[in-house]
Amino acid sequence: DTGVSQDPRHKITKRGQNVTFRCDPISEHNRLYWYRQTLGQGPEFLTYFQNEAQLEKSRLLSDRFSAERPKGSFSTLEIQRTEQGDSAMYLCASSLGGSEQFFGPGTRLTVL
Amino acid sequence: GENVEQHPSTLSVQEGDSAVIKCTYSDSASNYFPWYKQELGKRPQLIIDIRSNVGEKKDQRIAVTLNKTAKHFSLHITETQPEDSAVYFCAATNSGYALNFGKGTSLLVTP
Numbered sequence: 318d319t320g321v322s323q324d325p326r327h328k329i330t331k332r333g334q335n336v337t338f339r340c341d342p343i344s345e346h347n348r349l350y351w352y353r354q355t356l357g358q359g360p361e362f363l364t365y366f367q368n369e370a371q372l373e374k375s376r377l378l379s380d381r382f383s384a385e386r387p388k389g390s391f392s393t394l395e396i397q398r399t400e401q402g403d404s405a406m407y408l409c410a411s412s413l414g415g416s417e418q419f420f421g422p423g424t425r426l427t428v429l
Numbered sequence: 430g431e432n433v434e435q436h437p438s439t440l441s442v443q444e445g446d447s448a449v450i451k452c453t454y455s456d457s458a459s460n461y462f463p464w465y466k467q468e469l470g471k472r473p474q475l476i477i478d479i480r481s482n483v484g485e486k487k488d489q490r491i492a493v494t495l496n497k498t499a500k501h502f503s504l505h506i507t508e509t510q511p512e513d514s515a516v517y518f519c520a521a522t523n524s525g526y527a528l529n530f531g532k533g534t535s536l537l538v539t540p
Contacts, residue, residue: 359530
């Protein structure tokens, strides 16, 4: 499968724990995006990278959230001190420049 | 920031009928309007998109229209089939990267 992949697909954690998600974009896509989707809502933009540079962060991305794309390929999204309100589907997408954004299958986070 | 409103939230049609979903946006600088289809438990997939220099675009049974003056755009699906049943999201962006999505329309096509 040459599409966007995400790992893990599901994560259950206790409140206060740290979690890290990984996204592997379509190879040669220079842009990578993170979105969050809660039940009954559309995806909400969190942040985006062009190559290894993080160029934009939504105000939804609190200080407990950090994202990296160290070599301009895969990306990680870390949430520190998780809260119940962080429970959501975390979607990654990639694109070649400003063209179509291809989404991954998402990581579903449940914070108990 | 950009605000995208989508209507209706649910839509039920009989197989073979047409379905129309409407979205409005607030930022007149928005210039790219994609539509995504999301089946239950699956990733959003682009079905059609339109840029602000075009008023209408068609791809087989799917068409999108854009009215920049009124700041609204619509998705039209003709000859609906049961496999069209899914949640459809409209989105708009003026930045070229941050897509602002509507809340989605759950479409049910009954045989």
